[in-house]
Amino acid sequence: MNSDQMNDLLQTHIPLCAFMKLTVTLLTPDSIKTTAPLEPNCNMHGTGFAGAQYSLAVATGWALVHNRLDVAGAAGQLVVKEATIHYDRPVTDVMELAANIDVSMTDHELINQLAGKGKVRIPLIVNISSKGKRCGYLEASYVVVA
């Protein structure tokens, strides 16, 4: 799947992603970069709304894991089980989000673990930046269920 296809998937099927104008700018089997303007995602102080930052981050992570499964040819339902977000400084401009996935598990191992255990847990960190500075990060635990 390329960036445009992932954008279509997110914006067509998740109303909040369309409203937030979440845009995938880079998508590889092990990394993703996304961006979103401040305006639809602001709070009453004109900085990033905590909920919007979380939503953009959890969707970014979901997209990366979904693509990882797609590349591996693995079928299963992908959900997030729990997640913790840390806010370090206010977001005052366009948001940039980025995540990398652990590449130590091969496609073969991924498919085998999904078939054997019925599920695969994939932890991920999604960084949230603005104006070149990290404003916070999300630690999310995604689970693929066969």
Next chain:
Amino acid sequence: MNSDQMNDLLQTHIPLCAFMKLTVTLLTPDSIKTTAPLEPNCNMHGTGFAGAQYSLAVATGWALVHNRLDVAGAAGQLVVKEATIHYDRPVTDVMELAANIDVSMTDHELINQLAGKGKVRIPLIVNISSKGKRCGYLEASYVVVA
């Protein structure tokens, strides 16, 4: 502040809250109940989007703490520092959110701590239910800075 005033505050100043149709149905100095329809808050499976559930919960908690400060006559900036959300079962219908605040701190103590330490940390749990069953909950740490 009553429910209608809080609805105005949230929906006028936080675009995401307006889009999600977050509605405050009960607001007292120590409790809040809110609701939101599934449609703007769904994912591609037609169940509640993880990001929407978080956003509704963090805004619900924010509104409760904001009102607590308002009732106490305390002035300060209210932010969320970190939060963890747990997803236990899919949301398949209207979402109902509820939270209670620790009432052991009097208005006087709240104002004194804010003046003395320059900040007050207020942890909160926001429950997310649908069709009478708890689907998940948010543990959020809000901080009021003088």
